[in-house]
Amino acid sequence: MNPFRTRPNPITDDGDGDGFSFCGNCAFAGVCHAEGYDKPALKELHCLVQHVGPYHAGTLLFREGDPFNAIAAVRSGMVKTFRVDAAGREQVLGFFLLGEIIGLDAIHNGRFPCNAVALDTVSLCRFSFPMMATLATRMPGLQTQLFRLLSQDINKAAAMAGDFSADERMAAFVLSISRRFANHGFSPNRFALSMSRTDIGNYLRLAAETVSRVMRRFQNEGLLHVDRREFEILDMARLQQLALPLLRE
Amino acid sequence: MNPFRTRPNPITDDGDGDGFSFCGNCAFAGVCHAEGYDKPALKELHCLVQHVGPYHAGTLLFREGDPFNAIAAVRSGMVKTFRVDAAGREQVLGFFLLGEIIGLDAIHNGRFPCNAVALDTVSLCRFSFPMMATLATRMPGLQTQLFRLLSQDINKAAAMAGDFSADERMAAFVLSISRRFANHGFSPNRFALSMSRTDIGNYLRLAAETVSRVMRRFQNEGLLHVDRREFEILDMARLQQLALPLLRE
DNA sequence: CGTTCTTTTGATAGCTCTCAAGTCGCGTGG
DNA sequence: CCACGCGACTTGAGAGCTATCAAAAGAACG
Incomplete structure (x- = not known):
């Protein structure tokens, strides 16, 4: 049940001939x-x-x-x-x-x-x-x-x-995901999320409806394009500016 | 200037004959x-x-x-x-x-x-x-x-x-201080704080005015007595109940 | 192709913030 | 000892942001 408690598998190579x-x-x-x-x-x-x-x-x-x-x-x-x-x-x-x-x-x-x-x-x-x-x-x-x-x-x-506005939190969230993907060689501008709006809201301490509304506004203002759970960042600079109070690295 | 960088004093005994x-x-x-x-x-x-x-x-x-x-x-x-x-x-x-x-x-x-x-x-x-x-x-x-x-x-x-109400945050704050004092043998019911209302507000993500208002209400409801920066807890049980969503240890 | 969950959108309410004024305590100086 | 002034605190009124409630639209699933 809890994979953190059991030892289901011995170490296995990833199959590409290089265990590391x-x-x-x-x-x-x-x-x-x-x-x-x-x-x-x-x-x-x-x-x-x-x-x-x-x-x-x-x-x-x-x-x-x-x-x-x-x-x-x-x-x-x-x-x-x-x-x-x-x-x-x-x-x-x-x-x-x-x-x-x-x-x-x-x-x-x-x-x-x-x-x-x-x-x-x-x-x-x-x-x-x-x-x-x-x-x-x-x-x-x-x-x-x-x-x-x-x-x-x-x-x-x-x-x-910290106490930040919905816009600041949302911008910081999108940027954080973008950077973490980029760190592994993926595109910083396009990515797909696996979590629901409700999950995002519960993470950002916002109602799911607020998440939806902020995304809509970000789209209308040309900051990003959202299609269901696929995100495209259109104006990285402005997002960074919005997220500034929250992001520092 | 920065005591974390300098080495102002060698170890000194506290003067009670027991360095530990x-x-x-x-x-x-x-x-x-x-x-x-x-x-x-x-x-x-x-x-x-x-x-x-x-x-x-x-x-x-x-x-x-x-x-x-x-x-x-x-x-x-x-x-x-x-x-x-x-x-x-x-x-x-x-x-x-x-x-x-x-x-x-x-x-x-x-x-x-x-x-x-x-x-x-x-x-x-x-x-x-x-x-x-x-x-x-x-x-x-x-x-x-x-x-x-x-x-x-x-x-x-x-x-x-977490996203908690002003009441929950305030109750958890007072309880947290109380417990930490009690851990060192001080009274859990009476203590003096050294920080201003503004500091408390900035910590709890509340306006200083809100801190003041919540304290007033807590006093009116018999939860605690506050005189300037001296606190007395009058109803520990209800405070704990209020702080429940926030405190867990 | 209906069922169900997710997401969106709108209207309203509520909590907390902001602005403003007044009170209190305390140290300073007369 | 008392008046003054400053900062901290309190209290009130109003505004704003976000939550809540409600309902419809849209995607996913069998």
Whole structure:
């Protein structure tokens, strides 16, 4: 049920004859390059990776309160993490794209503070966190990268906590997705999202109707073109200007 | 100027004949107890501590963009971290009380993403972060605690990012302060804050006037008594109920 | 080709902000 | 000791942004 608890598959090669190739997209790629692919420690890092999935859209990857054993990097697809409050309203904490790390917020209590669901077909790289922490002891670069990733998530969460207008939030959201796609060699101007308007709204703390209205206005003003869940950015500069209060990197 | 960059004082005993006594309030206290006070590694941890301060109210401890060298634990007083956006509006990221760790959000970029100011007379324990990371390599308990503290800050920031009413935010704020004081043996029902209404508003993403109005209503409803900056909680249960959507620990 | 979910669009209400004025506390100086 | 002045805080009135409610249009699914 919970792929973070089980060990469904042994490590499998991606089938392209190079077991390391997929790693170029991973948040730990920098560690690998810094250490050099030939070091024994790096082999250990790869040894504790488990490829899990694919999971189809809607699969619950873990549930709030589940014991925390592992973090995971997205190998393909998109993941949404969220909580449901007593009133039944859903709070989306984050969307996770290729290479991004899920589960860092679970370290604190040893339990996941949120649920995670696959938004489309998702494959993950699962890292046992106790093993990773032990390895980080002998691999300072890995420790540093873990600290950085954790620290980065603090900043991401803090950015969302500011009080910004619907326009600012929407612009920042579209830009953030654009940049994260671009980081992996995809077009920064055209991309498809897997989440619903409701998901976007719950993430941005806006009603789904407001998301729809802001998008409409952005289209009317020539900022972007939206066709269902496919986005095209038409005026990157103005989007950046709008998102300025919210984005800083 | 920036106490996080300089080394004003060598370690000094608190004057009570026990150099470790102040540590009971520190976020790293758990590490010390777990490791045992006699271990050499623990001595090293204490060796990299620098007592800095006191700083008087209003002193800028670091500034957005300053290079990051060290984290710090609050030894006495209260600290506010904040950013100022292009429009000149101040966003308060956090208030730091006795024993709480400042600067974890700076690891990511190697620069402080925010400013920090003393709200009253403040003393700190400064920890060189590079040295601490190195030490964490030989001291798994310290590494674990650092991971935990970072992860905790993600959750704190995420909690602030939800869309909650002014009442919920205010109740959660008062309760949070109360609990943090209580953790150090102070009364959970009576405490004095060092920050202004404006600071509270900028932290809770509310106008200062709204903070004032909510407090007035809380007083009228018998939830608490407020005299200038002194607070007394009169109905803990109802406050907790109000804060429920926001607080979870 | 109907069913269902998502998305859009419109009308209205509500929460909080903004602007403005007044009050209070406190330090300064007469 | 008291008057003054400044900053913090409170209180009120009105506006604005976004949420909510409602309904229709559109895509996806079998």
